[in-house]
Amino acid sequence: MNQLDIKRFAIKFGGESGQGINSLGEILAKALKNTGYKIFGYREYPSLIRGGYASYQIDIGNEAINSSSQFCDILVCSSRRSIYQYLRDLRSNSILIHTLTAVIFKPEDQEFIKSQNIQVKYIDALTLAKQQGGNALMSNMILLGALAEIIGLDLTSVEHIVNEQFADKPKLLEIDLKCLKVGHDLNIADYNLNLQKFDGWQDSKIITGNHAIALGAISAGARAYYSYPMTPASSILSYLAETSHESGMLVKQAEDEITAAQMTVGSMHMGTRAFTGTSGGGFDLMTETISLAGIIETPLVLVLAQRPGPATGLPTWTSAGDLNLAIHAGHGEYPRIVISASDFETAYSLIQNAFDLAEKFQTPVILLTEKQIAEGLYNVKDLPQDIEINRYLLNENELTTKSTLKRYQFTENGISPRWLPGSDLPQYNANGDEHDEVGDVNEESLNAKLIAEKRMKKTELIKMSLPDPVLYGENEADITFIGWGSVKPVINDVRDILKQNNSEIKINYLHYDYLFPLKSELLLNVLKNSKRLVLVENNYLGQLGQLITSETGFQFSEKLLKYDGRPFFIEDILNFINSSRNE
Amino acid sequence: MSSLCKTYFENENVSLKDYYSDNIYTWCTNCGNYGIAAATKRALVAENIEPKDTFMCFDIGCNGNGSDKIGGYRLHGLHGRVIPVATGAALANRNLSVIASGGDGATLSEGIGHLVHAIRSNYNITFLMHNNCNYALTKGQASASTRQDVPMDSSPDGTPSDTLNFMNFVLSLGASFAARTFSGNVQQMTEVIRAGIRHRGFSVIEILQNCPTYNKDTTHEWYQDRIYDTIEIKDYDNSNFDSALNISKDMSERIATGVLFANPNSVPFDQRLENRQNYSTELVDEVKSYNQISQELFSRFI
Ligand SMILES: Cc1ncc(C[n+]2csc(CCOP(=O)(O)OP(=O)(O)O)c2C)c(N)n1
Numbered sequence: 001m002n003q004l005d006i007k008r009f010a011i012k013f014g015g016e017s018g019q020g021i022n023s024l025g026e027i028l029a030k031a032l033k034n035t036g037y038k039i040f041g042y043r044e045y046p047s048l049i050r051g052g053y054a055s056y057q058i059d060i061g062n063e064a065i066n067s068s069s070q071f072c073d074i075l076v077c078s079s080r081r082s083i084y085q086y087l088r089d090l091r092s093n094s095i096l097i098h099t100l101t102a103v104i105f106k107p108e109d110q111e112f113i114k115s116q117n118i119q120v121k122y123i124d125a126l127t128l129a130k131q132q133g134g135n136a137l138m139s140n141m142i143l144l145g146a147l148a149e150i151i152g153l154d155l156t157s158v159e160h161i162v163n164e165q166f167a168d169k170p171k172l173l174e175i176d177l178k179c180l181k182v183g184h185d186l187n188i189a190d191y192n193l194n195l196q197k198f199d200g201w202q203d204s205k206i207i208t209g210n211h212a213i214a215l216g217a218i219s220a221g222a223r224a225y226y227s228y229p230m231t232p233a234s235s236i237l238s239y240l241a242e243t244s245h246e247s248g249m250l251v252k253q254a255e256d257e258i259t260a261a262q263m264t265v266g267s268m269h270m271g272t273r274a275f276t277g278t279s280g281g282g283f284d285l286m287t288e289t290i291s292l293a294g295i296i297e298t299p300l301v302l303v304l305a306q307r308p309g310p311a312t313g314l315p316t317w318t319s320a321g322d323l324n325l326a327i328h329a330g331h332g333e334y335p336r337i338v339i340s341a342s343d344f345e346t347a348y349s350l351i352q353n354a355f356d357l358a359e360k361f362q363t364p365v366i367l368l369t370e371k372q373i374a375e376g377l378y379n380v381k382d383l384p385q386d387i388e389i390n391r392y393l394l395n396e397n398e399l400t401t402k403s404t405l406k407r408y409q410f411t412e413n414g415i416s417p418r419w420l421p422g423s424d425l426p427q428y429n430a431n432g433d434e435h436d437e438v439g440d441v442n443e444e445s446l447n448a449k450l451i452a453e454k455r456m457k458k459t460e461l462i463k464m465s466l467p468d469p470v471l472y473g474e475n476e477a478d479i480t481f482i483g484w485g486s487v488k489p490v491i492n493d494v495r496d497i498l499k500q501n502n503s504e505i506k507i508n509y510l511h512y513d514y515l516f517p518l519k520s521e522l523l524l525n526v527l528k529n530s531k532r533l534v535l536v537e538n539n540y541l542g543q544l545g546q547l548i549t550s551e552t553g554f555q556f557s558e559k560l561l562k563y564d565g566r567p568f569f570i571e572d573i574l575n576f577i578n579s580s581r582n583e
Numbered sequence: 584m585s586s587l588c589k590t591y592f593e594n595e596n597v598s599l600k601d602y603y604s605d606n607i608y609t610w611c612t613n614c615g616n617y618g619i620a621a622a623t624k625r626a627l628v629a630e631n632i633e634p635k636d637t638f639m640c641f642d643i644g645c646n647g648n649g650s651d652k653i654g655g656y657r658l659h660g661l662h663g664r665v666i667p668v669a670t671g672a673a674l675a676n677r678n679l680s681v682i683a684s685g686g687d688g689a690t691l692s693e694g695i696g697h698l699v700h701a702i703r704s705n706y707n708i709t710f711l712m713h714n715n716c717n718y719a720l721t722k723g724q725a726s727a728s729t730r731q732d733v734p735m736d737s738s739p740d741g742t743p744s745d746t747l748n749f750m751n752f753v754l755s756l757g758a759s760f761a762a763r764t765f766s767g768n769v770q771q772m773t774e775v776i777r778a779g780i781r782h783r784g785f786s787v788i789e790i791l792q793n794c795p796t797y798n799k800d801t802t803h804e805w806y807q808d809r810i811y812d813t814i815e816i817k818d819y820d821n822s823n824f825d826s827a828l829n830i831s832k833d834m835s836e837r838i839a840t841g842v843l844f845a846n847p848n849s850v851p852f853d854q855r856l857e858n859r860q861n862y863s864t865e866l867v868d869e870v871k872s873y874n875q876i877s878q879e880l881f882s883r884f885i
Contacts, residue, residue: 030885164885205884219877221870224674244858247876250674250866255700259667262660266671269658270638272866274675292661383881386874420867421638421656421672422679429650429657432643440606440651 004501004574007062009195010072011147012089014082018050021078024140025056027165028147029206031157032060033379036197041206041377042068042567047231047315053082062196063496066343066378066489070569074150074191076143078125084109092116095189097146099125099139121188132178141176145183151193155184204381209373210235212347213303217275218243219386220352222301224250224267224274226260231315232371233277233305257282261289261302269298269430271393271420273355277303280322281312287329290364294334296430297408297416297455299358299365303351306370306485308565317565318371320485320538326366327516327547335361335458337466338516340368342488344378346513352387360392360465361458362418368515370538372486372567394419402426406437410450414457463517471526473508479577480530481560482523484512484544487536490568494577497570505577512544518551527554534576535559538568591625591773597633599624602654609648613803615715615766615792620649622772623682623711627655629773630780632680640669642685642694644720645794646713649684663693670706674853675866680780681708688718691727691747701785702756707851709779709786713766714749715794716801723797733800749789750831750843754824759784759849761827762842765810766792767803771840778842784849791838806838813841821845 011028015021022043029041040059046052059068071091077083077098087109090096096118103122105113113120123146125139134141141162148158159177166173214236217225227237241251254260260276267274278286283304293300304326308319326338337357341347350367358365394417399405407428409416416437419425429439434451436442442451472488473495481491491509498505510526512518527533535545535556540563545556560576562568592599602624610616627637637655641647643662650659656679660668669683690698690712701710717735718724725735727747734741750763760782764775772790779786791810793803813819813830821827827844853859862869 034885161885205881207881207884211884215877215881218880219872219874221873223866223869224671226671243880246880247873248858248862248869250856250859254667255696258664259697259700262664262667263671263674265660266640266658266668266673267675267866268671269668270672270675270679270867271870272675273870274671274866288661289664296658383877386872389870389872391870422635422676422867424635427634427637427654427656429659431650431657431659432661433647433650433659435651439657441648 004497004503006497007195007500008065008069009060009193010057010069011074011076012055012057012072012086013076014053014055014086015078016051016081017045017048017054019078020137020140021054021056023165024144025058027144027158027161029058029377030161031148031153032058033204033206034160034202035153035157036199036201037195038064038198038201039206039379040065040067043375045316053079053085055082055086060193060195062500064379065493067493068567068569070571074147076147078139078143088112090116090118095119095121095150095191097121097123097143099123099143119189123186123188128182129179132175132182134175134179138175138179141179142183145180146186146188149184149187150189150191155180201381204379206377206379207344208235208375208377209341209344209347209369210375211239212344213277213341213351213369214239214243215383216348216351218247218249220273220355221389222249222273222275222355224252224272226252226254226263226274226276228254228257228260228278228282230279230282232307232374233279233303235375236277236303257285258289261286265289265293265298265300268300269296269421275301275303277305279305279307280309280325283322283325283329288331290336291330291332291334292432293364294330294332294336294455295432295434297362298430299362301354301358301365301367303367303369305374306368308563314565316371318486318538318567319563319565320370321540321543321563322368323515323539323543323547324541326368329366333452334455335363335462336516337361337363337365337462338368339365339514340485340512341373342485342511342513343373344380345384347373348384349387350513356387356390357462360390361462362415363458368485370486376486392418396423396425407439408435408437408451408454410437410454413461414454415461416454459517463519466514466517466519468519468522469510469512469514471508471510471522474506475508475529477506477508477530479505479507479532479534479580480526481507481509481534481536482544483509483536484515485538486567487538490570491536491573494570494573497574505581507577515544516547518547520548520552523548524552533558536568538562590629592628594628594631596631597628599628601634602627604652604654606652608652610645611796613793613795614645615790615794616645616649616713618766618769618772619711619713619790619792620653622769622776624653625769625773626776626780627680629777630680636679638672638679638681640665640672640681640683642689644686644689644713644718646684646686648720663689664697665689666694666697666701666710669708670701673706673708677707677853677865682711682780683708684711684713686719687712687714687716687728687749688726691749699756702753702758702787704852705759705784705849707784707853709776710788711776712749712787712789713792714789715792715798717794717797719794719797730800748832748834751828753787754828754831754844758787758844759846760786760842761844762787763789763791763831763840765806765840766790767807771812775842778845782845782849784846784851809836809838810840811837813839813843822847
């Protein structure tokens with residue numbers, strides 16, 4: 001498959017945390033986007049404030065892309081460690097630019113550089129920046145200027161972004177712009193960026209999955225967010241706080257995740273829309289509260305932004321290892337809904353759907369994301385269409401007899417009438433102890449059985465009303481992949497590559513946004529009709545596979561699993577297809 | 584006095600029977616909870632608050648077993664978590680009077696972090712701390728407020744850890760309202776709870792509660808012999824923090840009750856939120872599409 005022509009290009013900035021890698025990446029990403037390129041951004045960074053190694057990679061595609069490649073065409077390094085760390089991520093005929101004197105490559109690295117025909121270019125960026133009156137951070141501008149020249153990016157587009165970002169520091173701005181020019185005039189290499197530019201793409205935005213969740217929630221009328229900082233959920237908290245004057249949202253950093261979850265239940269119970277967000281460890285602390293929401297039938301919306309565990313695990317890396325946690329969180333038996341974002345659009349829409357489902361079925365909804373989605377930098381033109389706001393509350397005007405109302409009434413489908421505290425209707429007890437139809441404590445066997453059945457009945461109803469998984473690609477394929485979360489954009493980008501190349505291998509992909517309760521009809525159809533099935537998950541166990549097995553009995557014989565904290569790169573999928581073809 | 588008494592039972596919009604429940608109490612004979620329940624109802628009636636405008640949150644414990652023996656909207660949540668669930672509710676709809684009840688076991692162990700931060704945040708709720716100096720519902724283990732030398736279920740030799748003076752602790756954290764009352768004095772309890780409801784901020788009310796079954800140490804009579812009301816102190820000024828802190832210390836000889844401290848300049852949490860200064864609506868009334876705002880925020884990205 002090496003002969004595949006992959007019309008993508010990747011630039012990676014590498015350095016230490018604290019060296020300004022992010023703003024470097026951001027400026028270039030925006031300049032590229034403003035020029036009409038379609039991009040996707042991906043950041044790696046360690047869980048520390050200074051040191052280690054960090055990177056910012058920008059992939060550029062010939063059509064919209066939402067995934068990263070493992071290999072890059074230009075690597076720009078401003079720390080020694082990052083050179084050694086990322087050298088092997090360079091493609092053949094690529095360029096390595098660095099700012100370090102006397103870099104010594106090991107013999108095998110020298111061999112690699114030679115065999116891959118990699119040009120290594122040293123820029124004394126610090127000296128050059130100092131000559132312009134700048135400091136260490138400004139050597140980034142030298143690099144940026146040089147890079148723009150290499151890929152033939154109009155310098156004015158970079159200057160434009162730099163102008164915007166540093167407008168409030170006119171003195172520094174002047175030096176920044178000088179540095180850019182100096183870097184540009186170095187003229188150190190050339191690379192033909194043979195990719196298409198798109199009209200009308202210039203006004204698109206570069207924005208993360210967490211922004212999508214925040215904006216989706218604001219638009220859906222969420223009026224409170226309670227949370228405790230934890231990567232990769234934290235930027236939901238900081239962005240909602242930053243925009244709280246515009247939105248009027250009550251944004252509270254709680255003393256811990258238990259508090260955040262409890263305050264969310266309290267606010268939702270009264271009838272506003274509130275939510276909370278965290279990662280695995282914080283979610284563990286929320287589980288007793290999820291169980292409470294289950295029994296008192298209060299809608300609850302939680303965002304579980306996944307990173308690799310156990311314990312603190314790999315705090316700043318990605319994973320889809322908490323599906324089992326979401327499905328099994330909390331003691332006792334109660335209905336719940338687990339859904340998962342896979343990209344910007346679904347992050348925006350699914351948080352809105354989470355509110356709708358939670359209120360419709362009066363039960364907890366867990367929205368899963370991954371660091372790859374939460375902090376992935378998507379290139380988007382518009383916000384998706386909003387989901388209509390329905391509250392599913394009792395319509396007081398239609399009531400004839402108020403006095404016989406029962407908040408936990410045993411109904412055919414398990415959903416009881418809900419009205420809010422403050423209404424001039426019978427006051428009820430939202431009782432975390434087992435209770436009868438009005439909410440009073442009841443330990444009788446018959447009542448215990450009936451109310452458990454009433455609650456659990458909702459599961460069937462939920463299952464029926466959830467959308468099916470989506471099959472991407474033709475019905476007929478040589479390989480059918482099945483997955484969830486950030487696997488989707490990677491496989492869909494790979495499908496595009498295969499299509500562009502008129503590849504004789506056909507793949508399709510069955511994707512689950514709505515994971516639990518699991519819909520299996522379409523799945524069974526796909527299972528029956530596919531030549532070869534491969535489960536793809538960003539975890540060790542193949543947790544969706546386990547869920548499918550427990551629901552249908554079907555066992556996956558082929559699994560492509562990744563659990564090293566990195567997302568799937570397009571090469572992971574391409575290599576899999578390639579190696580299976582060679583078998 | 585008689586007209587005052589009357590408003591305990593019958594007020595303009597509400598009377599005691601509106602808070603009545605058919606359910607039979609499950610507390611021990613002579614449990615302090617009877618008096619607390621009576622005083623809570625009287626205070627609500629005296630404040631002319633209808634059951635539909637009341638939201639009472641209950642912790643897990645003997646106190647929580649009263650959740651279905653009283654009228655009003657209620658939530659019976661989890662052990663130690665009554666404060667955050669009640670504050671979440673209070674922030675969402677400030678038109679309801681939110682009263683949270685929890686035991687000393689719950690409050691001083693699992694819930695102690697919530698207590699500390701609720702005091703800092705000054706959420707506008709009334710918190711009734713049922714201090715019976717033990718974990719009653721789990722049958723008499725020591726809590727942080729149990730006196731050290733008293734043998735308890737899981738500490739037959741007495742507890743090796745020091746005893747925590749609740750009121751003193753709460754005051755040391757800078758509570759905007761701190762009161763102590765006694766489950767045997769329904770009249771005082773009622774007035775203290777009323778003051779707590781009226782106070783704008785986090786009102787902490789410690790109720791010295793007798794527990795006839797598991798607390799043989801500080802009994803009803805024991806308290807009766809030791810408590811006094813701050814009104815007995817000449818010129819007691821309950822806006823003076825230092826004197827409150829001072830009189831809160833003694834928990835063995837002469838025990839001060841009443842509103843020990845009330846900050847007249849208390850600003851509750853909801854009024855501290857800069858971004859909500861121009862809102863006269865409640866969060867519960869504000870659920871609608873804010874698509875324009877999202878679009879505007881989106882347009883700011885580059
Ligand atoms: C998470 C959790 N841990 C433990 C318990 C068991 N439990 C129920 S009530 C209680 C203690 C109650 O003591 P206190 O809060 O003082 O209330 P009281 O019964 O004395 O009114 C405990 C430990 C529980 N329900 N939940």
